[in-house]
Amino acid sequence: MRNSKACPWPQQPGRVRSVLRPHLSALLPAMLLLSALPALALGRNKQPIQHAPLPAMVMQATTIYIQNQTNDPGIADKAYTQLKNWGRYQIVDSKEHADVLLVFALTESHRQRSGSGFVSLYNSKSNAYTYGSIPDGPSITTRTSTLMQVVDPKTSDVLWADQQPWRHKHTGTQKLLLALRRRIEEQSLQDAAPTNAK
Numbered sequence: 001m002r003n004s005k006a007c008p009w010p011q012q013p014g015r016v017r018s019v020l021r022p023h024l025s026a027l028l029p030a031m032l033l034l035s036a037l038p039a040l041a042l043g044r045n046k047q048p049i050q051h052a053p054l055p056a057m058v059m060q061a062t063t064i065y066i067q068n069q070t071n072d073p074g075i076a077d078k079a080y081t082q083l084k085n086w087g088r089y090q091i092v093d094s095k096e097h098a099d100v101l102l103v104f105a106l107t108e109s110h111r112q113r114s115g116s117g118f119v120s121l122y123n124s125k126s127n128a129y130t131y132g133s134i135p136d137g138p139s140i141t142t143r144t145s146t147l148m149q150v151v152d153p154k155t156s157d158v159l160w161a162d163q164q165p166w167r168h169k170h171t172g173t174q175k176l177l178l179a180l181r182r183r184i185e186e187q188s189l190q191d192a193a194p195t196n197a198k
Contacts, residue, residue: 051183051186051187053187054159054160054183054184054187055159055160057099057100057159058100058150058160058184059184059188059191060099061089061099062089062090062099063089063090063091063092063097063098063099063100064083064089064090064091064092064098064099064100064101064102065091065092065093065094065095065097065098065100065101065102065153066079066080066083066102066104067095067101067103067104067151068104069103069104069106070104070105070106070146072106072171074171075104075146075171075173076104078171078173078174079102079104079173079177082173082174082177082178083102083177086177086181088181088184096153098153099153100150100151100152100159101149101150101151101152101153102148102150102151103149103150103151104146104147104148104173105146105147106144106145106146106147107144107145107147107163108142108143108144108145109142109143109145110140110141110142110143111140111141111143112140119131119132119133119134120132143165143166144166145163145164145165145166145172146163146164146171146172146173146176147162147163148161148162148163148173148176148177148180149161150180160183162176162179162180164176
């Protein structure tokens with residue numbers, strides 16, 4: 001049995017028409033523009049991070065002394081290996097023969113947290129469990145980081161510093177030296193650019 005209701009628009013076989021189609025086609029460009037505005041605004045406001053130039057002493061140094069104040073010989077060993085692979089500095093065995101010092105130390109930060117413990121209680125009369133949580137006392141978490149400083153051996157001025165938190169017993173020494181290497185190589189390229197342009 002056919003439906004007796006008349007269709008308000010002419011139908012064609014194999015094609016479905018929508019009353020809203022003309023309205024949607026007019027709104028679609030406006031909707032696309034509105035959805036793109038936040039991304040465009042973020043793109044305009046987001047600027048690449050510009051690094052402050054490293055001191056000339058860091059850029060011109062050729063000899064370096066590793067001073068490990070961490071009581072962890074593995075940190076000095078990793079630093080020695082990284083510097084050897086880099087090949088920029090000659091590693092010396094005394095401060096007196098060094099243009100710069102590479103000083104490693106450990107820092108700790110403490111944060112107090114409060115949490116709750118999970119408990120389950122069994123009621124023998126009702127033969128049912130009750131679940132819940134009870135507050136724990138405040139706990140203090142300690143975060144250890146490796147601090148690396150490039151120091152002027154004559155004045156003890158810190159020329160550059162960075163630190164990396166420990167993650168799963170990894171001291172971050174390799175990341176620190178890699179960051180210093182990238183900064184020096186990036187600045188070397190920038191300093192060489194005007195000379196090459198002439």
